[in-house]
Amino acid sequence: MKTKNQYQVEVLSLREVHELPGAWTDAKFIDLLEQLDYDDASSTPSEELKETAALALSDMEPEEAADLLLERRFGEQLSKGQRQNLAEELKGDRIWEEYPKIDFHKELFNVSCMLNWTFPRKFPTPDIVEIKLKVQASNAISSSNLQKPTASFIARLLNDGMDEHNIIYRLFDENLASNSFPEAENIIWQFAESGFQPDENVNTFTIYTSWNWVDELKGVKSYDSTAFTDGQLT
Numbered sequence: 001m002k003t004k005n006q007y008q009v010e011v012l013s014l015r016e017v018h019e020l021p022g023a024w025t026d027a028k029f030i031d032l033l034e035q036l037d038y039d040d041a042s043s044t045p046s047e048e049l050k051e052t053a054a055l056a057l058s059d060m061e062p063e064e065a066a067d068l069l070l071e072r073r074f075g076e077q078l079s080k081g082q083r084q085n086l087a088e089e090l091k092g093d094r095i096w097e098e099y100p101k102i103d104f105h106k107e108l109f110n111v112s113c114m115l116n117w118t119f120p121r122k123f124p125t126p127d128i129v130e131i132k133l134k135v136q137a138s139n140a141i142s143s144s145n146l147q148k149p150t151a152s153f154i155a156r157l158l159n160d161g162m163d164e165h166n167i168i169y170r171l172f173d174e175n176l177a178s179n180s181f182p183e184a185e186n187i188i189w190q191f192a193e194s195g196f197q198p199d200e201n202v203n204t205f206t207i208y209t210s211w212n213w214v215d216e217l218k219g220v221k222s223y224d225s226t227a228f229t230d231g232q233l234t
Helices: 026-035 046-057 062-077 080-089 102-118 140-147 151-159 167-176 211-217
Strands: 007-017 128-137 190-193 202-209 222-225
Touching (some): 026 062, 062 080, 128 140, 128 151, 128 211, 151 167, 151 202, 151 211, 167 211, 202 211
Antiparallel strands (some): 128 202
């Protein structure tokens, strides 16, 4: 039996962005610079790390740089041959949307960003979407998910704003309707909340994901949802 969750959702914005906030931290830039034998990487000012890392990486051939970044971000999850193939595919394909393993998508995007910053003529500017949703619980039982949101709840919330042609539904219709949707962690790359407002039963979410998951949301202004988090079905 389904839960009795009911929400009113307002789509505040869908905005193209070219970087995932926090994906390239100072520590990751420094790690890359040290891998490239850059002297005094740890003493480089924070505001200069991105440009410095790109400059140091530019001493390599584009394919070598791609191979290095893939190795740093994926470790042994990718073989040498797979990295070499991806280094070529990253020059033209939207590999962060198309790679068969969706749990690789976010990191492939992050690699694409660094390659574009370093070799803008060789690697295209990658893009994802930032979504802002204002969500109001229509009854008391629904407010818990606004107070402690999860990726599975957010993914179901997005799905409810689109028709059955959307890719989330086409690939994961059974998971959407069940108590277990682990793939949601790889669909919802990152999200933040403004903070639950108990007087109005409202929270606002900022969500980052790739366009292919939410393309059907374009033009949608508001909708109703019965989203739930894993484990709420009885």
